[in-house]
Amino acid sequence: QVQLVESGGGLVQAGGSLRLSCAASGRTFKLSAMGWLRQAPGKEREFVAAISWSGFSTYYADSVKGRFTISRDNAKNMVTLRMNSLNAEDTAVYYCAAKSGAPSYNIDDYNNRGQGTQVTVSS
Numbered sequence: 001q002v003q004l005v006e007s008g009g010g011l012v013q014a015g016g017s018l019r020l021s022c023a024a025s026g027r028t029f030k031l032s033a034m035g036w037l038r039q040a041p042g043k044e045r046e047f048v049a050a051i052s053w054s055g056f057s058t059y060y061a062d063s064v065k066g067r068f069t070i071s072r073d074n075a076k077n078m079v080t081l082r083m084n085s086l087n088a089e090d091t092a093v094y095y096c097a098a099k100s101g102a103p104s105y106n107i108d109d110y111n112n113r114g115q116g117t118q119v120t121v122s123s
Helices: none
Strands: 003-007 010-013 018-025 032-039 046-051 058-060 068-073 078-083 090-102 117-121
Touching: 003 090, 018 032, 018 090, 018 117, 032 068, 032 078, 046 068, 046 078, 058 068
Parallel strands: 010 117
Antiparallel strands: 003 018, 018 078, 032 046, 032 090, 046 058, 068 078, 090 117
16 A cells, blocks of 8 residues: 655645645555545545546646646655645645546545645635
């Protein structure tokens, strides 16, 4: 199983940018689709972005499309989420997640998640 550790969260003003990183360990990382999920206070966890094992295919929630970019470096066992034009609705705990096979928009398909990193956007 892949172990996941997120970093890079923090407090940022509306309109600003943050980069989240996910360090992965485990032999199956390179074969895993990776995703970012988030959970805002009082709301259910939701899908944010995902990337295929090769990095060639990416998927985004409509709410972040055009503002967020997911990427991965299989040589370094890292997944990154670049977030631009942040707004208050992006405030949430962000989780790095992994699954076997193809990426999915369904958060329940990600059976492996990190502990999360807090992102707070002040308006």
